[in-house]
Amino acid sequence: MLRKASTGDVVFIGDGINDAPSLKAADVGIAMGHRGSRMALDTADIVLVHDRIALLPFLVRLSCRMVGIIKIDIVLSLLFNTVAIVLSAMGTLSPIMGALTHNIGSIMVVLLSFCIVFTREA
Structure with a gap:
């Protein structure tokens, strides 16, 4: 064992x-x-x-890169939504603009996550 x-x-x-x-x-x-x-x-x-056991080093690098992207996604979305909440509380951001801002933030996270596609095996 x-x-x-x-x-x-x-x-x-x-x-x-x-x-x-x-x-x-x-x-x-x-x-x-x-x-x-x-x-x-x-x-x-x-x-x-x-x-294909030879892929293990690549998979380790890929998973480390994925974790890094997830952390960046979380920080960016929290910052983006915090700014939107503050602006909404101050009356600067209308409800419709707040909804659009939220969707733009979600699209940013998805596009940033899409960067993982460009990771090469070599």
Whole structure:
């Protein structure tokens, strides 16, 4: 069985029935989906559909970039909506303009999130 280190997280990669307990015990369990057993797929946190283990470094970079974009999205939307609320409370922003401002903020978040599409595998 896995022995967790005192520092750092444990990642386990497996594809068979005998790997299921280790996949479950690990901090992050990764199953090979194409040839993997059903039990391994059910207990894993991540399933590699194409069984291309060489993609793992790219997937780690992609997930870090996604988390960064999500944090930026949250901060921008909070700032944008806070300014809109303050302007509405002061009477400067009409209800219709407030609704439009909210929709513009939502579109900004979606467009910023769309930037993840341009992440390359290399």
